[in-house]
Amino acid sequence: MKEDTNILELRNITKRYPGVLALNAVSMNVKRGEVHGLVGENGAGKSTLIKVLAGAHAPNDGEIFFDGQSFSALTPRQAMGLGISCIYQELNQVNYMTVAENIFLGRELKTSHAFVDRKTQVEVARELLADFELDIDPNTPVGLLGVGKRQMVEICKAVHSKAKLIIMDEPTASLSEKEAGELFKIIKKLRQQQVTMIFISHRLEEVKSVCDSLTVMRDGEVVANRRIEDVSVDNIIKLMVGRDIKNKYPKVETQRGDVVLEVKGLTKAGEYENVSFKVHAGEILGVSGLVGAGRTESIRGLTGADPIDAGEVYIHGKKVNIKTPQDSIRNGIAFLTEDRKGQGLVLLETVEFNTTLVDLKQFKTRKPFLDLRKMKDVAKQMVDSLRIKVPNVTTLAGQLSGGNQQKVVLAKWLLSESDIFIFDEPTRGIDVGAKIEVYNLINELVSNGKAVIMISSEMDECMGMADRIIVYHEGQVMGELDRENFSDEKIMYAASGYHI
Amino acid sequence: MNRKKNEEVRKDGAVEATQSEETKEKKKTKKRGSLGIMLSLIVLCVIISILSPRFLTVANLTNVLSQATVSAIISVGEFLAILTAGIDLSIGSILALSIMMLGIFAVNMQMNPMLAILLALAVGTLIGLFNGILLTKLRLPHPFISTMGTKMIARGLALAVTAAQPISGFAPSIQFLGNRSIGPVPASVILVAIVYGIMFIFMTRTSTGRHIYAVGGNVEASRLSGINVHKVLLIVYALSGFFAALAGLLLVGRVNAAYPLAGTDYETDAIAAVIIGGASFSGGVGKILNTVIGVLIIAVLRNGLNLLNVNSAYQTVAIGVVIILAVYLDVIRQKSAPVQK
Numbered sequence A: 001m002k003e004d005t006n007i008l009e010l011r012n013i014t015k016r017y018p019g020v021l022a023l024n025a026v027s028m029n030v031k032r033g034e035v036h037g038l039v040g041e042n043g044a045g046k047s048t049l050i051k052v053l054a055g056a057h058a059p060n061d062g063e064i065f066f067d068g069q070s071f072s073a074l075t076p077r078q079a080m081g082l083g084i085s086c087i088y089q090e091l092n093q094v095n096y097m098t099v100a101e102n103i104f105l106g107r108e109l110k111t112s113h114a115f116v117d118r119k120t121q122v123e124v125a126r127e128l129l130a131d132f133e134l135d136i137d138p139n140t141p142v143g144l145l146g147v148g149k150r151q152m153v154e155i156c157k158a159v160h161s162k163a164k165l166i167i168m169d170e171p172t173a174s175l176s177e178k179e180a181g182e183l184f185k186i187i188k189k190l191r192q193q194q195v196t197m198i199f200i201s202h203r204l205e206e207v208k209s210v211c212d213s214l215t216v217m218r219d220g221e222v223v224a225n226r227r228i229e230d231v232s233v234d235n236i237i238k239l240m241v242g243r244d245i246k247n248k249y250p251k252v253e254t255q256r257g258d259v260v261l262e263v264k265g266l267t268k269a270g271e272y273e274n275v276s277f278k279v280h281a282g283e284i285l286g287v288s289g290l291v292g293a294g295r296t297e298s299i300r301g302l303t304g305a306d307p308i309d310a311g312e313v314y315i316h317g318k319k320v321n322i323k324t325p326q327d328s329i330r331n332g333i334a335f336l337t338e339d340r341k342g343q344g345l346v347l348l349e350t351v352e353f354n355t356t357l358v359d360l361k362q363f364k365t366r367k368p369f370l371d372l373r374k375m376k377d378v379a380k381q382m383v384d385s386l387r388i389k390v391p392n393v394t395t396l397a398g399q400l401s402g403g404n405q406q407k408v409v410l411a412k413w414l415l416s417e418s419d420i421f422i423f424d425e426p427t428r429g430i431d432v433g434a435k436i437e438v439y440n441l442i443n444e445l446v447s448n449g450k451a452v453i454m455i456s457s458e459m460d461e462c463m464g465m466a467d468r469i470i471v472y473h474e475g476q477v478m479g480e481l482d483r484e485n486f487s488d489e490k491i492m493y494a495a496s497g498y499h500i
Numbered sequence B: 001m002n003r004k005k006n007e008e009v010r011k012d013g014a015v016e017a018t019q020s021e022e023t024k025e026k027k028k029t030k031k032r033g034s035l036g037i038m039l040s041l042i043v044l045c046v047i048i049s050i051l052s053p054r055f056l057t058v059a060n061l062t063n064v065l066s067q068a069t070v071s072a073i074i075s076v077g078e079f080l081a082i083l084t085a086g087i088d089l090s091i092g093s094i095l096a097l098s099i100m101m102l103g104i105f106a107v108n109m110q111m112n113p114m115l116a117i118l119l120a121l122a123v124g125t126l127i128g129l130f131n132g133i134l135l136t137k138l139r140l141p142h143p144f145i146s147t148m149g150t151k152m153i154a155r156g157l158a159l160a161v162t163a164a165q166p167i168s169g170f171a172p173s174i175q176f177l178g179n180r181s182i183g184p185v186p187a188s189v190i191l192v193a194i195v196y197g198i199m200f201i202f203m204t205r206t207s208t209g210r211h212i213y214a215v216g217g218n219v220e221a222s223r224l225s226g227i228n229v230h231k232v233l234l235i236v237y238a239l240s241g242f243f244a245a246l247a248g249l250l251l252v253g254r255v256n257a258a259y260p261l262a263g264t265d266y267e268t269d270a271i272a273a274v275i276i277g278g279a280s281f282s283g284g285v286g287k288i289l290n291t292v293i294g295v296l297i298i299a300v301l302r303n304g305l306n307l308l309n310v311n312s313a314y315q316t317v318a319i320g321v322v323i324i325l326a327v328y329l330d331v332i333r334q335k336s337a338p339v340q341k
Helices: A046-054 A076-082 A099-103 A118-131 A147-160 A177-192 A204-210 A233-241 A295-302 A325-330 A340-344 A351-355 A372-385 A402-415 A432-447 A459-465 A488-495 B002-012 B014-051 B058-083 B091-108 B113-136 B143-161 B172-179 B187-205 B207-217 B219-224 B229-255 B266-276 B288-307 B312-336
Strands: A006-017 A020-031 A035-040 A061-066 A069-071 A084-087 A165-169 A196-200 A213-218 A221-227 A259-268 A272-280 A284-289 A310-315 A318-320 A333-336 A420-424 A451-455 A468-473 A476-482
Touching: A006 A046, A020 A046, A020 A061, A020 A196, A020 A213, A020 A221, A035 A046, A035 A204, A035 A233, A046 A076, A046 A084, A046 A165, A046 A196, A076 A084, A084 A147, A099 A118, A099 A147, A118 A147, A147 A165, A147 A177, A177 A196, A177 A204, A204 A233, A213 A233, A233 A488, A259 A295, A259 A451, A272 A295, A272 A451, A272 A468, A272 A476, A284 A295, A284 A459, A284 A488, A295 A310, A295 A333, A295 A420, A295 A451, A325 A333, A333 A402, A340 A402, A340 B219, A351 A372, A351 A402, A351 B207, A372 A402, A402 A432, A420 A432, A432 A451, A459 A488, A468 A488, A476 A488, B014 B288, B058 B091, B058 B187, B058 B207, B058 B229, B058 B266, B058 B288, B091 B113, B091 B143, B091 B229, B091 B266, B113 B143, B113 B172, B113 B229, B172 B187, B172 B229, B187 B207, B187 B229, B187 B288, B207 B219, B207 B229, B219 B229, B266 B288, B266 B312, B288 B312
Parallel strands: A035 A196, A035 A213, A084 A165, A165 A196, A284 A451, A284 A468, A333 A420, A420 A451
Antiparallel strands: A006 A020, A006 A061, A061 A069, A213 A221, A259 A272, A259 A310, A310 A318, A468 A476
């Protein structure tokens, strides 16, 4: 039934960002009419690859063959013209417009008088929806539909635009089981119509049941191209994580002290549920799990950055009430956010301004005035002791490299004299050398008896630095591992929703 | 010394070295920016004094200064609002309502002048606080909308309280700030100097001042750093209202009357002064002392065009051109800045 030709061939696609090799000579073949799975850890390069296919990014090197034509790079318009359609996790829809209007967005049907032919649009949309047995009224504004239905509308749009290749980026991540089932039905139907699909998912069981073949990516490279019947879920996990861990992590042994922070039953409807954990003085608690599993969200709830529905927080055994970031700081919690530029720093201000921002009280030696000289001296001391590379403390924070920005954020929190340091992706976007410096600073904290929580999507970073790891899956803590029990497979299992 | 440090940095890594170069570059442009505003004022003065011999006389300059005082005071509040990435469109109307209330308290009700002044200032401050509450507690999306509403409410009330009748006959003590001089210097000019002196220290030497810059530069980072963002914004808009009322007090002294259409369009001049003074419309960047230079640029321009007998219609055109130029300068500044917000 299937033609045995490739609709898409990638040859040695390479994409470099400053300091990062996102795709390293990636080659893959996708057969016409098949459902091709694409899996890999966070940061393996899947998203970059999709962006290359959708024309959002131009590769530095390599060739793309699509439907017999060869390209060194695609523009978004070219990709669309070729029939490549991408269903992103963040759907590109106009909420206030109806289903029909969204399906025809940018390709409106016109009457002979150059007006939009709404009637025909609605009719065609109705037929399309009926074709997929979807119970959606084409006159409903898409904003009123659930995520699952909106995704279906997006697929209808792709089908209507005569897409030959539909790329679905984690389509089931935000779907219920029932909705996912409906999606799989549609995928089957599309395959019968000879539409080729690339299916990205972290749910490996799904990949096993939906796909015909599979590409596994790791660290920007393709590590395997298999027929689906030739691999088991276990094989796939091994392929995804099987890298050698070099001595990238300067872990030090520390004395574990009393419980400093205990969280009980932290809950926020739709984001995380019944999250409980403890952190001791002098230990690093690693927090692992997939992006979107509720790790950052629950920590933001814990630190008062966002409201929670339920849950209790104990510090040194005493129950505390944290409703705002101020409460959290008063209780000795420092939260170093994942997004340094957006949430950690005032980029247009100086290093000195940023380091002294959290606790200005200590500089009010002559009330109510700030002691500017003392502020400058303290900022200089922090710059020296953290080895922040800046010409002077009046340099603007926005001009520093990622690693140095992270150090400025750390300096800010060190000055606040916290007991509990929470790092959310502490080394994201930082080059390797600077990473080790950040690890050493974290080590220094725990050596001095501070408690550290480290959220990290890089599994080997988590295993390399943490004393214990908790793993999140869809808003819940699925399991906890002690250092002697760390393994890629166990974490991956837990992150995929299996109890360990 | 600086160069030595740069060399040290260079040893540490090429990336950092280029960054320090950028910093140097940035510093230069920063200085040029600050100087540039002062320079524009001087150039403007020179041109006008060449074109009109009447410009550089003590009488005229004193006149320019004392006319600029109302705008200088009211612009302080606008500066604060713009620094937090907001805006306050209601200050002209707040001025009007405050002075009408001053008239009612001091003239109609024959209250103690000091008490009447304090109450009038309180009226302005409270309306400013109301703006702050709309923004923080009611979470209206942008102060453009909320202060526009307040602008209409306050103007309407200013007209309503005396059925649009002006009030005159203020006691000399109330007029003091607006029309007396201490030695050769108008009292209003001294008040402006004191206000800007205090505000300079407030902005640079107190934690609230720093918090205002932080909130304007990055709200989320400020919040997560434990800054009470709502409190900061309430203070900013309350101060804006206070300064509008204080400016009103100067105006009443100068013209010896409170009239309900006073302060019409003052907010436009204030916004222009703040932007000409180099504050960024996107918040977080700006210097209080440059605001007064912005005020002077507009005042000198107006005065010069008057001296040159330019038709008042074309004066309006000229001010409009300057406002657009100022915002365009802001755009260029943003483009040349290496820091992306």
